[in-house]
Amino acid sequence: MSAISPVLDRIDADLENSIERLFSLVRIPSISTDPAYAADCRRAAEWLVEDLKGIGFDASVRDTPGHPMVVAHHEGPAGSPHLLFYGHYDVQPVDPLDLWDTDPFAPAIKDLGEGRKVITGRGASDDKGQLMLFVEACRAWKSVHGSLPCRITLLFEGEEESGSPSLKPFLEANAEELKADFAMVCDTGMWDRETPAISVALRGLVGEEVTVHAADRDLHSGEFGGAAANPIRILARILADVHDENGRVTIPGFYDGVEETPSQILKSWEGLGETAESFLGEVGLSIPSGEKGRSILELVWARPTAEFNGISGGYTGKGFKTVIASEASAKVSFRLVHKQDPVKIRAAFRAFVEARIPADCSVVFHRHGGSPAIQLSYDSPFLTKAKQALTDEWNKPAAMIAMGGSIPIVGDFQNMLGMESLLVGFGLSDDRIHSPNEKYDLSSFHRGQRSWARILAALTA
Amino acid sequence: MSAISPVLDRIDADLENSIERLFSLVRIPSISTDPAYAADCRRAAEWLVEDLKGIGFDASVRDTPGHPMVVAHHEGPAGSPHLLFYGHYDVQPVDPLDLWDTDPFAPAIKDLGEGRKVITGRGASDDKGQLMLFVEACRAWKSVHGSLPCRITLLFEGEEESGSPSLKPFLEANAEELKADFAMVCDTGMWDRETPAISVALRGLVGEEVTVHAADRDLHSGEFGGAAANPIRILARILADVHDENGRVTIPGFYDGVEETPSQILKSWEGLGETAESFLGEVGLSIPSGEKGRSILELVWARPTAEFNGISGGYTGKGFKTVIASEASAKVSFRLVHKQDPVKIRAAFRAFVEARIPADCSVVFHRHGGSPAIQLSYDSPFLTKAKQALTDEWNKPAAMIAMGGSIPIVGDFQNMLGMESLLVGFGLSDDRIHSPNEKYDLSSFHRGQRSWARILAALTA
Numbered sequence: 001m002s003a004i005s006p007v008l009d010r011i012d013a014d015l016e017n018s019i020e021r022l023f024s025l026v027r028i029p030s031i032s033t034d035p036a037y038a039a040d041c042r043r044a045a046e047w048l049v050e051d052l053k054g055i056g057f058d059a060s061v062r063d064t065p066g067h068p069m070v071v072a073h074h075e076g077p078a079g080s081p082h083l084l085f086y087g088h089y090d091v092q093p094v095d096p097l098d099l100w101d102t103d104p105f106a107p108a109i110k111d112l113g114e115g116r117k118v119i120t121g122r123g124a125s126d127d128k129g130q131l132m133l134f135v136e137a138c139r140a141w142k143s144v145h146g147s148l149p150c151r152i153t154l155l156f157e158g159e160e161e162s163g164s165p166s167l168k169p170f171l172e173a174n175a176e177e178l179k180a181d182f183a184m185v186c187d188t189g190m191w192d193r194e195t196p197a198i199s200v201a202l203r204g205l206v207g208e209e210v211t212v213h214a215a216d217r218d219l220h221s222g223e224f225g226g227a228a229a230n231p232i233r234i235l236a237r238i239l240a241d242v243h244d245e246n247g248r249v250t251i252p253g254f255y256d257g258v259e260e261t262p263s264q265i266l267k268s269w270e271g272l273g274e275t276a277e278s279f280l281g282e283v284g285l286s287i288p289s290g291e292k293g294r295s296i297l298e299l300v301w302a303r304p305t306a307e308f309n310g311i312s313g314g315y316t317g318k319g320f321k322t323v324i325a326s327e328a329s330a331k332v333s334f335r336l337v338h339k340q341d342p343v344k345i346r347a348a349f350r351a352f353v354e355a356r357i358p359a360d361c362s363v364v365f366h367r368h369g370g371s372p373a374i375q376l377s378y379d380s381p382f383l384t385k386a387k388q389a390l391t392d393e394w395n396k397p398a399a400m401i402a403m404g405g406s407i408p409i410v411g412d413f414q415n416m417l418g419m420e421s422l423l424v425g426f427g428l429s430d431d432r433i434h435s436p437n438e439k440y441d442l443s444s445f446h447r448g449q450r451s452w453a454r455i456l457a458a459l460t461a
Numbered sequence: 462m463s464a465i466s467p468v469l470d471r472i473d474a475d476l477e478n479s480i481e482r483l484f485s486l487v488r489i490p491s492i493s494t495d496p497a498y499a500a501d502c503r504r505a506a507e508w509l510v511e512d513l514k515g516i517g518f519d520a521s522v523r524d525t526p527g528h529p530m531v532v533a534h535h536e537g538p539a540g541s542p543h544l545l546f547y548g549h550y551d552v553q554p555v556d557p558l559d560l561w562d563t564d565p566f567a568p569a570i571k572d573l574g575e576g577r578k579v580i581t582g583r584g585a586s587d588d589k590g591q592l593m594l595f596v597e598a599c600r601a602w603k604s605v606h607g608s609l610p611c612r613i614t615l616l617f618e619g620e621e622e623s624g625s626p627s628l629k630p631f632l633e634a635n636a637e638e639l640k641a642d643f644a645m646v647c648d649t650g651m652w653d654r655e656t657p658a659i660s661v662a663l664r665g666l667v668g669e670e671v672t673v674h675a676a677d678r679d680l681h682s683g684e685f686g687g688a689a690a691n692p693i694r695i696l697a698r699i700l701a702d703v704h705d706e707n708g709r710v711t712i713p714g715f716y717d718g719v720e721e722t723p724s725q726i727l728k729s730w731e732g733l734g735e736t737a738e739s740f741l742g743e744v745g746l747s748i749p750s751g752e753k754g755r756s757i758l759e760l761v762w763a764r765p766t767a768e769f770n771g772i773s774g775g776y777t778g779k780g781f782k783t784v785i786a787s788e789a790s791a792k793v794s795f796r797l798v799h800k801q802d803p804v805k806i807r808a809a810f811r812a813f814v815e816a817r818i819p820a821d822c823s824v825v826f827h828r829h830g831g832s833p834a835i836q837l838s839y840d841s842p843f844l845t846k847a848k849q850a851l852t853d854e855w856n857k858p859a860a861m862i863a864m865g866g867s868i869p870i871v872g873d874f875q876n877m878l879g880m881e882s883l884l885v886g887f888g889l890s891d892d893r894i895h896s897p898n899e900k901y902d903l904s905s906f907h908r909g910q911r912s913w914a915r916i917l918a919a920l921t922a
Contacts, residue, residue, distance in 0.1 A: 223866055227760050319624075359747075
């Protein structure tokens, strides 16, 4: 009898309990970007440590200048590989709260009909649900075999949703402890509900906050309108200038390091059958906003973007206030691909903005995260084994896809610890991560646990 | 002995009490644009009615669908003219509250040194301080002479800062009662601290709120960036398109009805010695933002503008959220001059916006107030008399100026009641009306009362 069969049975038998454990974790509002939730972030870390100790991990909460890390170790048979699994226990803010159908921190099972059930709540998918898959796979393995098939280290971060300021220093300070043969990162998605996927490319990210300052106070727009600089007008001009009429970013040097995607890759993506209408129709849209003449999957997987994530200035309450504001702000992010350099992109953007600030006004920049894109090899041995394990579980070949979002840790593992990463995840595109009514399919939660158990078996066979 | 001398003495002697009365009124947070302060608006109206009854006015709170009006009547000698005095008891919101040095609703006297004292608080200038000037002039006259020199009607509105939605219906329903020989409106300013002024032109106003809707939910900018329409980007493009590189408004038909200001008027304005540096230097700026090649006074007094008064969309809290928002909003206002038609301007703006909305997105407009510009005659007899009265009080000829802001009531008086208005006010350009730390100079409050007493005397001599 194979080592894996009883583990899968054990996962099936323990499903109800594993759901309860995820609920306990989701109930903790560990919003990392808002300082008001700092204690909750720590509470989530402590919850994980207790749970991992119960499995037999040597687990601890590790302080950082920000939210703590969770690190856990478990030995494996002599000669077995050493695997590092990474996830994050922090979650996105929940505003606008009034758009949630249920309390984001009161997780529940919701029956969508036609046999589809989902787990609702902030973090149910991103990333609490995803990280618990691997924990549950380990728990089942340990309970069946009394051991794990290889040496395993877990690293759970609490600042992924707020730019991971403490991550690099932590990896640097603990490189010896954390360096493994390779890493597994579970923060990505399936191709669709039936098709598992392995991600081999990730866009990088540069985040910037721009605040334009004009007059030294708010002004009456009757008295000063037409005379005084209006920071909203200045900011609107800057943002409007960022794209040309074909959706290309106009910042000088922005496309340096961007490569054309090989035609065979573009063809395999075409084979997935996604169209602009199908991709965007899900969220009520139909027309791609990016560079003209490229497929929707190329746009989100292999082309860089500039997006405006937030803007504010002047009077935004009810009614009207005839004011010219003293300042206006925007949060801007760039998704990077291939060899684009985050440092150069940030500098080029700042120069682009500064060139558009009138001489009597000023601008202040605030840096939010930066990471290059990741391109993994399509044919490493562990990728091949993991692909087979996924195919066995889902009875469908795993797709080799790319991801529009960034997972900076993958670059850090590569650059700082010399590890490649295996990017397998079970999120779905309708999980509404970062939005109201986040959910995680129960099938993702259940078969995701089974998938990781199979991957562990395949990699250590 | 003239009728006016003892009245002026009485005003001087009663100054301390008149300050206390203004304080009582300023303490009531009658913010009309925010429904949370509706009861306070009513309280301010009731306070005025009580005060006016004490002088001998037949005063009452008059309900409207919004905040109430205050109407008060006092008879005068047979054959004397009938004057209507208008002011407003509502005030602007006070945010951002943390920029106030003192509680906006705890008025106080602040000594600025060099003999200059100011009254601080929201509404100290706009318009509670200004309207109380006339009330105090009437009180002093009545207390000295036992009567008033002419028939006087007072009309105090509670919705001036929120577009005056109830005003026109009220004027229409009460036209017989309110129609006087002419109106006096005290919501304008002096030329400078030593020079009184009469305003003969006022810009009109069109306010619009624009909300761009894109996806049916907030999206993850990694997953959807470069694919989904971003409403902030669409809005920024619209706002950026509103002005050309010379500061002219590009909306088709916008300048229809705008006249060139006669050269002798432009010359008289030049004589006032205002420069872009002096006008804007006061608020920390130096470069006019409006149409190139025009003087600063022409820009604010005789040219139309488009200003952006507020903008919001996406994540605007602390930290960063990589979201593509489902909607973004801006509050936009246009200042009108001469014969520009508010109805046409609003329609032209809406068409301009709609032409820039992608086919898979939508836009919703919300109307905020609209009024044409006002141009009064430079040489009516009551203007001439008022000018002499002001010159007597301030020992300096009153300047004939224009105002960048709009006072829609002046147009309504003209169009609905057939009355011209006399626009005299004692605000100063550094009063910070609509901004934190609003103040009113004590000299404006004191000599403003004396000025109105003198104007009453001059008009009824």
